[in-house]
Amino acid sequence: MIFHFLRLIALLLSLASAAPALERIRVSPDGKGFIQEPSGRTFTPWGMNYSSNDLEERWDRDWPAIGHDLAELQRLGVNVLRIHLQLHRFMSGPDEVSAPALRQLGRFLDLAESHGLYVDVTGLACYAPAHHQPWYDALDEAQRWATQARFWEAVARQCAASSAVFCYDLMNEPVSPGGNDRKPGEWYSGKLFGGYDYLQWIALHQGERKRDLIARDWIRKLVSTIRRVDHHHLITVGLLPTVKGVPFFGFNPATVAPELDFISVHVYPDRKDLPDAMNVLRHFVVPGKPLVIEETFPLTCSPDELRQFLLESRGTACGWIGHYLGKTQRELEAGRNAGTLTVGDDLSLQWLLLFQELRGQMSEVAPTPPPRPNRN
Numbered sequence: 001m002i003f004h005f006l007r008l009i010a011l012l013l014s015l016a017s018a019a020p021a022l023e024r025i026r027v028s029p030d031g032k033g034f035i036q037e038p039s040g041r042t043f044t045p046w047g048m049n050y051s052s053n054d055l056e057e058r059w060d061r062d063w064p065a066i067g068h069d070l071a072e073l074q075r076l077g078v079n080v081l082r083i084h085l086q087l088h089r090f091m092s093g094p095d096e097v098s099a100p101a102l103r104q105l106g107r108f109l110d111l112a113e114s115h116g117l118y119v120d121v122t123g124l125a126c127y128a129p130a131h132h133q134p135w136y137d138a139l140d141e142a143q144r145w146a147t148q149a150r151f152w153e154a155v156a157r158q159c160a161a162s163s164a165v166f167c168y169d170l171m172n173e174p175v176s177p178g179g180n181d182r183k184p185g186e187w188y189s190g191k192l193f194g195g196y197d198y199l200q201w202i203a204l205h206q207g208e209r210k211r212d213l214i215a216r217d218w219i220r221k222l223v224s225t226i227r228r229v230d231h232h233h234l235i236t237v238g239l240l241p242t243v244k245g246v247p248f249f250g251f252n253p254a255t256v257a258p259e260l261d262f263i264s265v266h267v268y269p270d271r272k273d274l275p276d277a278m279n280v281l282r283h284f285v286v287p288g289k290p291l292v293i294e295e296t297f298p299l300t301c302s303p304d305e306l307r308q309f310l311l312e313s314r315g316t317a318c319g320w321i322g323h324y325l326g327k328t329q330r331e332l333e334a335g336r337n338a339g340t341l342t343v344g345d346d347l348s349l350q351w352l353l354l355f356q357e358l359r360g361q362m363s364e365v366a367p368t369p370p371p372r373p374n375r376n
Helices: 002-017 055-061 063-076 099-114 141-159 211-229 253-259 271-282 303-313 329-338 343-363
Strands: 024-027 034-037 046-050 080-086 091-093 118-125 165-172 234-239 263-266 291-295 319-324
Touching: 024 234, 046 063, 046 343, 055 063, 055 080, 055 099, 063 099, 063 343, 080 099, 080 165, 080 319, 091 141, 099 118, 099 141, 118 141, 141 165, 141 211, 165 211, 211 234, 211 253, 234 291, 271 303, 303 343, 319 343, 329 343
Parallel strands: 046 080, 046 319, 080 118, 118 165, 165 234, 234 263, 263 291, 291 319
Antiparallel strands: 024 034
């Protein structure tokens, strides 16, 4: 009798400590932000990019460590995790999808939900040159798009029933071709950052087509594929801002916005021209589409300068996602006290402190500035 009583107590305690069930996220009726459904509560994405280059390796070899990370991120006040699914871990051929990888993705979503965390599922990642697949890079444009659609069909089918999905991000920093043709197989920039190449072309030849219409057609194909198996979760794509006179890398927000549920842009303020970060952000404002800063970090500015930008961006953006680089606040503070903190670790610590400091303020509603017209 006492044994059954103790089991009942343990069950009640586990239920009491479990995170409440997550509601689905929707675009708000005014098109300016997000709400939870069915409660109607406002939802402000405040999150981190997580394990962008090695999540699938980590979930195979050290699942408990991922659980510890998610607990730490929950403690920091994160509500959205952005993960980056590596194509080579999910696809071994044009139509060959890895069932074990899909199961692990489902397991990860369950773990995230248990910590009260939503997930921004970014796909088609080919960041590490060593993992580029010869069969994939040898495909022509139509074949490559078909394989990308197959990837998203499988991923969306796996994720469709999960309440932990915030959105699907079709690709990180895609580029639509313009001007000169690219060489066969030249789908990547060839410019590495920390050993990784984060840009990927969606086509090699522009021909007589307009750059932004190539981008629109690519998005349409992938979105229509996802919608065949998942009618609910939000869809976006992680866009690059204008750099050196190249507007939107072919993804003009005004052209692609009708195909997406919200706009995502990556903005890293530069101390050499801090006002430019807000100017860049305003060019991504499209009426009726929420705007999320999907990547930011004090990479080329100080934490104080990033604070200034983030606070000013309220009312233009309605969500913000930084970077969690794998070390906890306690570990970083121990390194600082021991005098062993690297420059990168110091930036990471300052970002974690800033993230917690601003959490409440970033959820407050700020006056909305008038939108500026998009550049063609």
